[in-house]
Amino acid sequence: MKTKKKDIKTKTIEDKAENKTFFTKRNVIILIVTALVAIGLTALTFLVIFNPEIWGTFFINIGEGLKVNFGAMWLTFLIIFAIINIFYNMLPFWLRLNSLGIKINFGQWISFALSISFLKAITPANFIYDPYTVFWLKTQGVSTSRATSMMFSNAFLWQSAVLLIHIPSFALILTRANLLISQSALGVFWLVLMCIGIIIDIIGVLVMALLCFSKKAHYVMSSVFNWFKKKLHMKYHTKAEIEEKYKTKATLKREVIEYYKDWSTTLINIFILVAYELIVYFTLSASLALINANSLFTFDVVYVFHSANMACNANRINIFPAQGAGLEAALLLMLKSLGGIKGGSTLEDQEKFIQQGIVLWRAFFTYIPAILGLCGFTGLTIYQVRSFKNKRGSFIENKYE
Numbered sequence: 001m002k003t004k005k006k007d008i009k010t011k012t013i014e015d016k017a018e019n020k021t022f023f024t025k026r027n028v029i030i031l032i033v034t035a036l037v038a039i040g041l042t043a044l045t046f047l048v049i050f051n052p053e054i055w056g057t058f059f060i061n062i063g064e065g066l067k068v069n070f071g072a073m074w075l076t077f078l079i080i081f082a083i084i085n086i087f088y089n090m091l092p093f094w095l096r097l098n099s100l101g102i103k104i105n106f107g108q109w110i111s112f113a114l115s116i117s118f119l120k121a122i123t124p125a126n127f128i129y130d131p132y133t134v135f136w137l138k139t140q141g142v143s144t145s146r147a148t149s150m151m152f153s154n155a156f157l158w159q160s161a162v163l164l165i166h167i168p169s170f171a172l173i174l175t176r177a178n179l180l181i182s183q184s185a186l187g188v189f190w191l192v193l194m195c196i197g198i199i200i201d202i203i204g205v206l207v208m209a210l211l212c213f214s215k216k217a218h219y220v221m222s223s224v225f226n227w228f229k230k231k232l233h234m235k236y237h238t239k240a241e242i243e244e245k246y247k248t249k250a251t252l253k254r255e256v257i258e259y260y261k262d263w264s265t266t267l268i269n270i271f272i273l274v275a276y277e278l279i280v281y282f283t284l285s286a287s288l289a290l291i292n293a294n295s296l297f298t299f300d301v302v303y304v305f306h307s308a309n310m311a312c313n314a315n316r317i318n319i320f321p322a323q324g325a326g327l328e329a330a331l332l333l334m335l336k337s338l339g340g341i342k343g344g345s346t347l348e349d350q351e352k353f354i355q356q357g358i359v360l361w362r363a364f365f366t367y368i369p370a371i372l373g374l375c376g377f378t379g380l381t382i383y384q385v386r387s388f389k390n391k392r393g394s395f396i397e398n399k400y401e
Helices: 002-009 013-018 025-049 052-067 071-087 091-099 106-122 129-139 144-175 177-183 186-213 215-231 239-248 251-261 263-291 301-313 326-337 347-390
Strands: 297-299 341-343
Touching: 052 071, 052 263, 052 347, 071 106, 071 263, 071 347, 091 144, 091 263, 106 129, 106 347, 129 144, 144 177, 144 186, 144 251, 144 263, 144 301, 177 186, 177 326, 186 215, 186 251, 186 301, 186 326, 215 239, 215 251, 239 251, 251 263, 263 297, 263 301, 263 347, 297 301, 301 326, 326 347, 341 347
Parallel strands: none
Antiparallel strands: 297 341
């Protein structure tokens, strides 16, 4: 009898947490409020960029564009890009786990890729992408340290690739800064935001390097994350366990180093990251070409690429989902002022042409993947909630350490 009482008293923190449920009244309210804010910001984005004058001839111009020699080719290219844009989200993780011999049902991978496309489109600054990736890998039986190391390692490669692509574009835009400023008073505003974007890129590389290789950073991050898990009534660890795992054993640091030692997978990931970033901005020219059925306008593919690149970078601090409204405004100003697009009987015609090209580009870049992603996200969420309830607040145990 004494033994039983002693066992109850010495019950671990983790066992206590397992008896609690994540779906408390407070947690449900937090989830609902978060969802409403995300949906509200998304709706506001659409209201800001919606312009009846653009849509009046939008579909007519696309139809005319399909009649010309290369129209069908440009549309096919945009459709392929939309598909790539969805599966790009899962490729680095699929390659890494595949190289380790860890097999996850491909249907689950597709649901994950679709879910990420949806979440990136409706949340400000894509902030949910990385945590959700770790969360999803965890539900598939991948250990937290391995999932986190994969996320950090891939984020460091992505941030480095983005910085290398942004710097040449930033340098080129600076050579024509006077045109940007003379076109509009907002020219200075966007130039300042471009500078901030480059600074964020540099800080991002340094921070990700710290998160990849610093044991102290791993300990602090895990302690903060563990505190949130405790507040949300999820399974958590003691301070001693965290210290042993991330300081003494350096589990996360070792996982990151092992990730980069897999040279073939790392080089393929770097190629995918760089190629994707380049394709994203060149795709804007394909959208403009499809809209430009009657060849009323001429555009410089190089300047269109650099304008799209810097417009995205200037919106790094944009709180709207998928950089909505701000991205369109910055891109419109840059394309008008930097000499990337010429032609049209009036400036109004030129502006309308640019706006329609941007809307078409964004449709294949963001909106279509988001709509398709909603289907995957809904199905995956229902599956995960049922799994969570069936296992009393816990997902699949770590099968892949």
